[in-house]
Amino acid sequence: MFTKRRAAAVTAAATLALALAGCAGGDAPSGGDGDAPEELVLGLVPSQDVDQLVVDAQELGDLLSDELGIPVTTNVSTDYAALVTAMQAGQAQIGMFGPIALVQAADVAGAVPVLQSVRYGSDTYVTQWYTKDTERFCLDEVVEKETEDGVFTFCNGTDADEVEGPKGEEALELITQDEKIAFVDEGSASGYYYPATQLQEVAGLDPFALTGAVFAGGHPNAVIAVDDGDATVGVSFDDAREEVVAERPTIGQDVTVFAWSQNIPNDGIAVSADLSEEWQQKITDAFLAVAETEEGLAVLDAVYNIEGLVPADLEALDAARQVEANFGE
Incomplete structure (x- = not known):
């Protein structure tokens, strides 16, 4: 039985995790002043066998590392709420989200949606x-x-x-x-x-x-x-x-x-607002570069059956935001 709205749970969990991260002294990678972060963490959520996703995700992280010139490690969260939490707590700087979780990441964690997936020629x-x-x-x-x-x-x-x-x-x-x-x-x-x-x-x-x-x-x-x-x-x-x-x-x-x-609207990619605009764009460009290669497309397909990437459709995401806001009303 479902008894409460998930958005409230996401907010509470993210707030708690942020407080715990602050107590532990965990800071997000520097990037607000335009300097390169030392490393980046890409967060994902299972839509397939978890063990296989861990392998496929790290291949994607390696390709992004090659494009960006810094290490990109990957972390598979238990669910979207945990990934939103990780974004707000500074434990992940890049997240691959479903559309509802993408707007939650934007609204709760301040993340910036940058790209959306293409499948069967559609977004x-x-x-x-x-x-x-x-x-x-x-x-x-x-x-x-x-x-x-x-x-x-x-x-x-x-x-x-x-x-x-x-x-x-x-x-x-x-x-x-x-x-x-x-x-x-x-x-x-x-x-x-x-x-x-x-x-x-x-x-x-x-x-x-x-x-x-x-x-x-x-x-x-x-x-x-x-x-x-x-x-x-x-x-x-x-x-x-x-x-x-x-x-x-x-x-x-x-x-x-x-x-x-x-x-x-298709799932998408969001980046942390703690990163400089320069690095937000670099990460966006890195994903697009990966998607332009045969090897990169194979990895994106293995991870989430992605056939291509396009700029995030903010208007379509607003429609998803309304579905979330009206849920259960």
Whole structure:
């Protein structure tokens, strides 16, 4: 059961961590006067196997080190709230965030959003809702689509080539207050804020009293929870089933997508405001340089399935900020 807003928890945790860091004498790397920091810490949050992300993230850190001429170490936080906390406490100077956590990093930790990810040629995406109970949630015929990763099933219009939501919201009206739902993480846009808001607006459910809901701890984990029968429906970014194909080759047929949320701005990169504007720009340029190389794109793809980077769309992030601000209201 969900009983309180995550934003308040993020604020409180960040304030406490900042106080503890100050007591311990931990200062953020110097950069406010334009001098080069001695090192930088890049923070990430799991969306895949944690051990593999640690390896992939350090490869990204090494590429950034080559571009910047100073060490860039990486740290995988437990969740977005912990990464926001690390940014405010000066324990990380660069963070890779989902859109809700990105605006929280800006509003709570004073971080500066600089870049957003591109996937499938777009800087937006949707929450996908999926299930094994197609008789209940598929209001029309289940459609199969064959991709390089295998055969994937969809219904209620979610087989469209252009990812524009929302779709299948009539099926969301069938979800009950005690439904077994696999969310992803309390700070995740596609894995919690947007789908929980949909349930509130479409099905009239209280997002803080979803008695059968759990946090799976990662997008692939939510897919697996539904496949294993631990949840009736689950949510994730589109299409997180691809992350599970290697482990479960028939996952695309076993678990069917039946609804989408409205479009969400893609995840992005924020840098600490404690760094000089010169170094904020250097870090931005370093990421763009990495994304322009074959090796760099391979690493970005391994880390977060990133196909490219573009300047942060502050207007789109304002829309995500409104979703966060209105959540549960």
